[in-house]
Amino acid sequence: MVLNPVLGKLVSKRVVLASASPRRQEILTNVGLRFEVVPSWFKETLEKSSFAAPYEYAVETAKQKALEVANRMHVKHLRTPDVVIGADTIVTVDEQILEKPVDKQDAYRMLSRLNGKEHSVFTGVAIIHCSSKDNQLETEVTDFYEETKVKFSDLSEELLWEYIHSGEPMDKAGGYGIQALGGMLVEYVHGDFLNVVGFPLNHFCKKLAELYYPPSKHNVQHKKYDSIPSVDTFENLSDGESESSNFTEHKGASKLDSSGMCSSEAIYNSENSSSVTTALMVPLENQNGVSESAAKLPSKILELMDGFRASKALFVASKLKIFDHLKDKGPLKAVDIADEVGTSVCGTERLLDACAGLGLLEKTTQGYSNTDSTNTYLTSDGEYSLHGYVIHSNDHLWPLFTNLESAVKEGTRQNHRAFGKKAEDLFKDYYHSQEVKQRFMAAMHSIAHLTARDVATAFDLSRFRSACDLGGCTGALAHELVQIYPNLKVTVFDLPEVIANTSYFQPSGQHTAQVTFVSGDFFKDNLPEADLYILSRVLHDWPDEKIHVLLSKVSAVCKPGSALLVAEIVLDEQKTHPPRAVLQSLSMTEGKQRSGSEYKQLLEKYGFTNVQIKITGNLLDAVLCIKKNPSP
Numbered sequence: 219m220v221l222n223p224v225l226g227k228l229v230s231k232r233v234v235l236a237s238a239s240p241r242r243q244e245i246l247t248n249v250g251l252r253f254e255v256v257p258s259w260f261k262e263t264l265e266k267s268s269f270a271a272p273y274e275y276a277v278e279t280a281k282q283k284a285l286e287v288a289n290r291m292h293v294k295h296l297r298t299p300d301v302v303i304g305a306d307t308i309v310t311v312d313e314q315i316l317e318k319p320v321d322k323q324d325a326y327r328m329l330s331r332l333n334g335k336e337h338s339v340f341t342g343v344a345i346i347h348c349s350s351k352d353n354q355l356e357t358e359v360t361d362f363y364e365e366t367k368v369k370f371s372d373l374s375e376e377l378l379w380e381y382i383h384s385g386e387p388m389d390k391a392g393g394y395g396i397q398a399l400g401g402m403l404v405e406y407v408h409g410d411f412l413n414v415v416g417f418p419l420n421h422f423c424k425k426l427a428e429l430y431y432p433p434s435k436h437n438v439q440h441k442k443y444d445s446i447p448s449v450d451t452f453e454n455l456s457d458g459e460s461e462s463s464n465f466t467e468h469k470g471a472s473k474l475d476s477s478g479m480c481s482s483e484a485i486y487n488s489e490n491s492s493s494v495t496t497a498l499m500v501p502l503e504n505q506n507g508v509s510e511s512a513a514k515l516p517s518k519i520l521e522l523m524d525g526f527r528a529s530k531a532l533f534v535a536s537k538l539k540i541f542d543h544l545k546d547k548g549p550l551k552a553v554d555i556a557d558e559v560g561t562s563v564c565g566t567e568r569l570l571d572a573c574a575g576l577g578l579l580e581k582t583t584q585g586y587s588n589t590d591s592t593n594t595y596l597t598s599d600g601e602y603s604l605h606g607y608v609i610h611s612n613d614h615l616w617p618l619f620t621n622l623e624s625a626v627k628e629g630t631r632q633n634h635r636a637f638g639k640k641a642e643d644l645f646k647d648y649y650h651s652q653e654v655k656q657r658f659m660a661a662m663h664s665i666a667h668l669t670a671r672d673v674a675t676a677f678d679l680s681r682f683r684s685a686c687d688l689g690g691c692t693g694a695l696a697h698e699l700v701q702i703y704p705n706l707k708v709t710v711f712d713l714p715e716v717i718a719n720t721s722y723f724q725p726s727g728q729h730t731a732q733v734t735f736v737s738g739d740f741f742k743d744n745l746p747e748a749d750l751y752i753l754s755r756v757l758h759d760w761p762d763e764k765i766h767v768l769l770s771k772v773s774a775v776c777k778p779g780s781a782l783l784v785a786e787i788v789l790d791e792q793k794t795h796p797p798r799a800v801l802q803s804l805s806m807t808e809g810k811q812r813s814g815s816e817y818k819q820l821l822e823k824y825g826f827t828n829v830q831i832k833i834t835g836n837l838l839d840a841v842l843c844i845k846k847n848p849s850p
């Protein structure tokens with residue numbers, strides 16, 4: 219059985235996932251699907267009693283979520299997506315439908331109901347194929363649902379509350395996340411595990427197979443797709459589209475076994491040894507378009523091998539401001555872009571084609587244009603622009619990583635090799651060069667702005683009236699906090715040379731007066747008073763001695779009952795995931811990335827208690843802890 223051809227059918231389509239759920243995004247990304255994420259604005263308020271069965275409610279909600287996005291995109295951009303996918307997960311117990319809890323009491327109510335019992339998890343999925351006729355949106359809806367039975371052990375009140383205080387239940391149907399801490403509550407699962415997590419991948423692939431490979435005269439015996447079609451089936455049913463049988467475009471699954479094969483292949487291999495040869499061979503088309511077998515490519519390894527080329531293509535296109543030009547003037551031909559940015563036509567064309575191949579640009583007969591996500595993330599004025607971070611990656615991180623071999627041999631940062639200067643001298647450059655300072659601030663701003671909402675909402679912070687963001691740089695997180703918590707005032711505390719350059723990054727709008735900027739050095743100066751202190755992307759950067767100085771100061775100024783919010787990437791306990799964090803460590807700064815238990819231990823050492831960790835699914839996770847009463 220080969221899974222890829224089904225998803226391969228979507229390669230050339232503009233696919234949109236109408237869901238804000240990070241889990242759904244991860245499940246689909248992990249199997250190599252390329253898609254844009256446009257969360258639905260559809261409110262989940264359909265009258266439950268009007269549905270004969272709970273799954274009908276989930277399917278209808280999924281459909282409405284997807285249709286809302288399809289309509290909005292059609293009207294807003296006049297560029298209709300090809301396929302919109304919507305999903306809705308519910309839990310049912312004792313004929314009641316449970317969705318996401320609205321607060322901790324609600325989570326307690328749900329978890330108490332599930333305690334010691336078997337319940338059903340239904341995910342409704344809608345796949346909407348869209349087209350535009352006379353500027354009217356036309357849609358074809360395919361929907362289905364999947365049911366999984368889950369049983370909870372008998373759980374104590376104490377355990378339920380401990381789980382609720384972890385913060386995990388809040389954005390999960392039924393108030394638990396089976397993929398994380400919630401897995402500890404579960405005695406058994408009957409059915410598709412991923413369905414519980416939020417997306418029934420297997421059933422989804424079968425549906426695609428039904429849609430894209432309908433039974434034909436060649437395979438009349440395959441009335442129903444109980445399984446995803448095999449290699450033979452695909453060869454027989456090939457409709458001539460290259461992606462159906464040619465695997466060279468396949469992006470591959472994200473997990474590797476020790477030999478570098480994708481995990482799905484490895485599982486198949488072990489489950490069905492009699493078909494090993496078939497499993498490891500995939501069809502490729504030769505020059506005559508005739509399918510032949512070839513050894514399966516280790517796609518993940520190839521992707522990693524080529525990763526540096528892809529990064530550099532992105533960096534150079536960003537440096538040349540190609541995405542900015544295309545946003546303003548696209549679609550443009552290579553010759554026009556070359557003219558705009560002062561580059562060679564042949565070089566520019568190659569770069570543009572590479573960007574199109576990487577999914578950053580679209581290429582049509584009119585020329586090249588940005589995708590929506592390029593407009594949002596890669597243009598310098600995009601809503602969540604990462605432009606600053608991309609430039610920082612090119613100018614600062616790339617030279618450091620070029621010297622990774624020496625860094626590993628010596629175990630030290632390679633500033634002297636990369637820039638011909640020691641770290642201290644580079645820091646002086648930072649003070650003296652306006653350009654370097656602004657580049658660095660733009661990079662920090664990019665990440666802070668992109669992660670601010672998830673960090674600000676990871677915990678309910680509404681009880682706090684004043685916060686102080688230590689090293690808060692441009693105030694991106696501070697501004698998000700005051701939007702979400704209108705009763706909060708936030709002081710951004712950072713070095714004078716940072717504070718002097720923040721004006722460029724200030725948003726306009728409501729509540730901005732609640733953010734103030736104060737200059738100071740958090741290692742040396744008195745810290746402003748606040749009942750919530752914030753350290754975002756600070757702790758991982760400093761050696762233990764400096765952390766000791768900083769956390770001792772924060773602990774001393776923090777009153778009992780006040781809190782400290784830390785935003786960092788939290789490593790898993792094995793300290794190998796997420797890869798972003800471990801790759802960052804390779805810069806060999808004097809600081810280090812930490813796991814959840816290491817943050818807990820560190821914060822408790824400085825008088826904080828009730829340490830709660832929230833993995834946000836964004837680039838930063840959040841850790842909240844409360845200052846203890848001094849022991850009597």
Ligand SMILES: O=c1[nH]cc([C@@H]2O[C@H](COP(=O)(O)OP(=O)(O)OP(=O)(O)O)[C@@H](O)[C@H]2O)c(=O)[nH]1
Pocket residue numbers: 236237238239240241242257258262283305306307308318389390391394395396397400414415416
């Ligand atoms: O074990 C787990 N069970 C459920 C989840 C997550 O719960 C939510 C379910 O909510 P919904 O289907 O309404 O989806 P949203 O997150 O609100 O996103 P949409 O934008 O699609 O409405 C879903 O995120 C599941 O992943 C879980 O994580 N574990």
